[in-house]
Amino acid sequence: MKILFFLFLINFVFSLPRFSIETGTSCMNCHVNPTGGGMRNDYGSNIYALEELTLKRLIKNADDMWDGYITDNFQIGGDFRIQLFDDGDDSRIFPMQSDFYGNLKLTKNTDLYFKVDSSPYRNNEFFILFKNVIDKIWIKLGKTLPAYGLKLDDHTSFIRGGNRTSITENSMDEGLFFDPLETGNPISIETGFKINRNLHFNLSLANGFISSNENEMLNSALSINYYKLFENFSFMGGMSYMKEKDISSLGIFYGVSIKDFTFSFELDQAKNWIDYNDSEAMYWQIVYKPIQGLHLIGKFDSFDRHIEYSSGRINRLSAGFEIYPLNILEIKFQIRKHYETGSDDGGSVYPDPDTIFDFNNEYLLQVHTWF
Numbered sequence: 001m002k003i004l005f006f007l008f009l010i011n012f013v014f015s016l017p018r019f020s021i022e023t024g025t026s027c028m029n030c031h032v033n034p035t036g037g038g039m040r041n042d043y044g045s046n047i048y049a050l051e052e053l054t055l056k057r058l059i060k061n062a063d064d065m066w067d068g069y070i071t072d073n074f075q076i077g078g079d080f081r082i083q084l085f086d087d088g089d090d091s092r093i094f095p096m097q098s099d100f101y102g103n104l105k106l107t108k109n110t111d112l113y114f115k116v117d118s119s120p121y122r123n124n125e126f127f128i129l130f131k132n133v134i135d136k137i138w139i140k141l142g143k144t145l146p147a148y149g150l151k152l153d154d155h156t157s158f159i160r161g162g163n164r165t166s167i168t169e170n171s172m173d174e175g176l177f178f179d180p181l182e183t184g185n186p187i188s189i190e191t192g193f194k195i196n197r198n199l200h201f202n203l204s205l206a207n208g209f210i211s212s213n214e215n216e217m218l219n220s221a222l223s224i225n226y227y228k229l230f231e232n233f234s235f236m237g238g239m240s241y242m243k244e245k246d247i248s249s250l251g252i253f254y255g256v257s258i259k260d261f262t263f264s265f266e267l268d269q270a271k272n273w274i275d276y277n278d279s280e281a282m283y284w285q286i287v288y289k290p291i292q293g294l295h296l297i298g299k300f301d302s303f304d305r306h307i308e309y310s311s312g313r314i315n316r317l318s319a320g321f322e323i324y325p326l327n328i329l330e331i332k333f334q335i336r337k338h339y340e341t342g343s344d345d346g347g348s349v350y351p352d353p354d355t356i357f358d359f360n361n362e363y364l365l366q367v368h369t370w371f
Helices: 003-007 017-023 042-053 056-061
Strands: 074-086 091-107 110-117 125-130 138-143 187-194 199-207 217-229 233-244 247-258 261-274 277-291 294-304 313-326 329-340 362-370
Touching: 017 233, 017 247, 017 261
Parallel strands: none
Antiparallel strands: 074 091, 074 362, 091 110, 110 125, 125 138, 138 187, 187 199, 199 217, 217 233, 233 247, 247 261, 261 277, 277 294, 294 313, 313 329, 329 362
8 A cells, every 4th residue: 555655744733632631721721823733832842741741750851851942032843753654565664744843922922833844745834823812812814724623643533634545446535624635724814712711712714725725715614612620520522613615514522531531532524525425524532541651542433425325434443552751752553443334234333244344454653753
């Protein structure tokens, strides 16, 4: 599957929503971008990554991290990933991500942000962010991705861009429209504000995102997010909506964290996405942390290209772990198995006797560092 080589060259990486679920706070607590992803702020780099992610017995080796500030007003950063992939037919090791960030504080409440993507796809991002315009309302202008659903760090999840492998004849059939090979970050106007302490609202208007038509104001998206930290657990939930011409998508998502377990879920239905039919994408993940710095992960992804048909649903089971030896180093390992539902199973995620099992296991080993 040589096309898989191109899959992992794509640079479409975000934040980890489960960290937001665990803390009961929004992504802006750790990232410069108020909708998450990209450059980390001081708290994300020097407090959360050190005190909450790093293996406890190695924290003493990771407490001298440079904060990225060149001057009092200008900060730089980066994300770099190398990945080894094997599916039994093909084995490769290659760069997955190479992003450089910069953030210039023009005033106390005004940031000029940019991301330079050094991959062949040049999926760059830049915007000017006005914070606390009126009572903590922020406005973002520039080239950036609309806020929608869980902004996962795995763009191969079906709720994002999908697999782009030869599992199906048409690679477009394997996920929603967040595919950087087909789309880039649109030019947009976005605003967000807190309805109250726990309820956040985002709205954006952009040129063509799904259809990549840069000359028309086509895309509108909104997202409502609720965050709450209780005494014994934390919760995050919300809904998103996106519309562009005849294509629309509605999604719900939520997550719960109790002690050492974190569960997250998203379900999306997209109208007129593939062949003018309705499609459905689903994702759930459970994470167990036996010790700080080690995360054991189980995931299920599903994509139904045409929900009115009883067959053709692509499913994927994944299991693996993430380990954080340092506050600037992550090592990730996953085993993934695909299967396709071959007959009507009543919508169950469990395979029935007619389910097709003819896909090789996939093994992924990824090393991620950042500053």
